[in-house]
Amino acid sequence: MYRLIACDLDETLLDKNRHVSQKTQETIKKAEIQGLIFTPATGRGFYSIKQTLKELAAENQANHYMIGFNGGIIVENQGPTIINDFPLSFEILTRLFAFGAAYDVAIHLYTFEQTYLYHSNPDEDAYLSTIPHEKRLDDDFSFLKNQTCYKVLFQNLDRNYLEKLEQELPVDLRAQLEISYSSNRYIEFNPKGVNKGMALKLLAEHLQISMDETIAIGDNINDLTMIQAAKLGVAVANAVPSIKSAAQHTTIATHEQSAVAEVIETFILKEL
Numbered sequence: 001m002y003r004l005i006a007c008d009l010d011e012t013l014l015d016k017n018r019h020v021s022q023k024t025q026e027t028i029k030k031a032e033i034q035g036l037i038f039t040p041a042t043g044r045g046f047y048s049i050k051q052t053l054k055e056l057a058a059e060n061q062a063n064h065y066m067i068g069f070n071g072g073i074i075v076e077n078q079g080p081t082i083i084n085d086f087p088l089s090f091e092i093l094t095r096l097f098a099f100g101a102a103y104d105v106a107i108h109l110y111t112f113e114q115t116y117l118y119h120s121n122p123d124e125d126a127y128l129s130t131i132p133h134e135k136r137l138d139d140d141f142s143f144l145k146n147q148t149c150y151k152v153l154f155q156n157l158d159r160n161y162l163e164k165l166e167q168e169l170p171v172d173l174r175a176q177l178e179i180s181y182s183s184n185r186y187i188e189f190n191p192k193g194v195n196k197g198m199a200l201k202l203l204a205e206h207l208q209i210s211m212d213e214t215i216a217i218g219d220n221i222n223d224l225t226m227i228q229a230a231k232l233g234v235a236v237a238n239a240v241p242s243i244k245s246a247a248q249h250t251t252i253a254t255h256e257q258s259a260v261a262e263v264i265e266t267f268i269l270k271e272l
Helices: 009-013 022-033 046-055 090-100 122-127 159-167 196-206 221-229 241-246 259-267
Strands: 004-007 037-040 065-068 073-076 081-085 106-111 115-118 149-155 177-182 186-191 214-218 232-235
Touching: 004 009, 004 196, 004 259, 009 046, 009 214, 009 259, 022 037, 022 259, 037 046, 046 065, 065 196, 073 196, 081 196, 090 106, 090 149, 159 177, 159 186, 177 221, 196 214, 196 221, 214 221, 214 259, 221 232, 221 241, 232 241
Parallel strands: 004 037, 004 214, 037 065, 214 232
Antiparallel strands: 065 073, 073 081, 106 115, 106 149, 149 186, 177 186
16 A cells, blocks of 8 residues: 655646646545645645645645655645655855856755745746746845755756756766756756655654655656655656656556546555
């Protein structure tokens, strides 16, 4: 019996309008009544997924959890209460910002409470229209020196451009970073070793759940580590090829067709 699901949000749980379908909401609720713990695992932060937590009836609820910033934080929703966190140093943040500023990318800097957006463009402004963030019109991030920052992200719609950028990172800087990709528009940077797979293992340990009782569901490269860590790794039908190759199961449905509900119906509810 599977007791814990870690599930990516964008292009996995959420439809193109960033909502959880009614079918998926109802299916998750049925499984939770039977004891399942359903945990969003996202590159975004806690406060940027509040709409999703509301739709999951998980906002400010005890025994409900989220993994944010690609594993940079593990949070119990009631409070919220941070269970584990793995911040970036201000030195690394500074080096990443200086590096990204020389390229054609929008830059995101993340604290627990806020997403700060620099060097934005019209496409990124439109994409973030429903996600809380603060748009900055200068390059000043000195106010973050005494704050806790968890992740840096660069955006460009050309995936090849982002991959070229990764190769041009200074070798010593790259060695200190966990690098992943998401939504076919982002390259994301966490401290080395910090990823969704690590966070899933830590959350399972916190909940005293065996990894043999876990499922991970995702669509893109930042989901790879949790797909590999879980007993059952699941790729949604719209996942990138490398995620489908790593997963033990691929859904018939896409994120637009309630793929997560399909997973729960197949591997959770049919076992009851």
